[in-house]
Amino acid sequence: MSRSARLLDLLQILRTHRRPVSGVALAEATGVSLRTLYRDIATLQAQGADITGAPGLGYVLNPGFLLPPIMLSSEEIEALVLGARWVRANTDDRLKQSAAHALAKIAAVLPGDLRRELETSALLVPNTRRKESPERDVAALRDAIKAGVKLDIAYRDERAQETQRRIWPVALGYFEGLRILVAWCELREGFRHFRIDRMIDVTPTQEICPRRGEVLLAEWRRENGIVHDL
Incomplete structure (x- = not known):
């Protein structure tokens, strides 16, 4: 795994936790030594990631730091498409429209090959939703x-x-x-x-x-x- 990919994984892990995560747990999750983990944290902080914490206390990524969508993996795109299609098939009109807009925004900043994966995803969702009265x-x-x-x-x-x-x-x-x-x-x-x-x-x-x-x-x-x- 390249260092840039490892740094992205570290951000993803931090982003899924609201509470501080220990350096040991982060090092294990990213497959590096504790010393390397501390260097990676410092690198991300220098690049603008609002990560707070310290050894022994844990680390947390504060809200507001956006990951570049061009770094999405193929399976992450499939997960987004599947989730958005479920929303469009099974929720109210406002959420349906929001799901469509979200996918369009993501597609606009993806490179061509990943955009084609998003647009041609073969993951389908049936419409099993009951008609609420009134919707x-x-x-x-x-x-x-x-x-x-x-x-x-x-x-x-x-x-x-x-x-x-x-x-x-x-x-x-x-x-x-x-x-x-x-x-x-x-x-x-x-x-x-x-x-x-x-x-x-x-x-x-x-x-x-x-x-x-x-x-x-x-x-x-x-x-x-x-x-x-x-």
């Missing part, structure tokens, strides 16, 4: 999560019983043919999972959720034993 509610739910506002919903459960709920939206789960909203329910005083297709009505309120979205998401993950490194 615009999915985008509205995403907006509410970002804004951190409470929602009033009319919900029909599996026994066809209707209830009125005030909820704090936390996350959206995109499953095969099914969409789930994770939310804190004031009626049940706990996290609940609401199927989008069972929502009769969704009304954003002017009330801000008492706890930030990232705090609620972390609480839900702990409660469900979900580990998330990104």
Whole structure:
């Protein structure tokens, strides 16, 4: 592996962690000695990568440093194409359009051979998505999560019983043919999972959720034993 490729791998590893990663772990991941790892860190810092940390404390790549897309590997391109095609086949119109725009931006800066790989990828995604009613509610739910506002919903459960709920939206789960909203329910005083297709009505309120979205998401993950490194 060339040194430039090794430096790129090191950046990729750092970019996938929000918390400091030890020099030993980074050296093992990149297949070099600890001394070489420290030199590589220093080289990246000199090139403008905002890496903070020190031996014994670990290292973290701060947000804002962009990797050059021309360095994407063939399999990384396939992963991006597959993910974007899934989004275009299984989400709402706004996300579909954003996925298409993202691929177009990546294609614009790729060299010719890699651009052809992106445009001719043979990885296909079937459209297994159910039609939500109305579809615009999915985008509205995403907006509410970002804004951190409470929602009033009319919900029909599996026994066809209707209830009125005030909820704090936390996350959206995109499953095969099914969409789930994770939310804190004031009626049940706990996290609940609401199927989008069972929502009769969704009304954003002017009330801000008492706890930030990232705090609620972390609480839900702990409660469900979900580990998330990104």
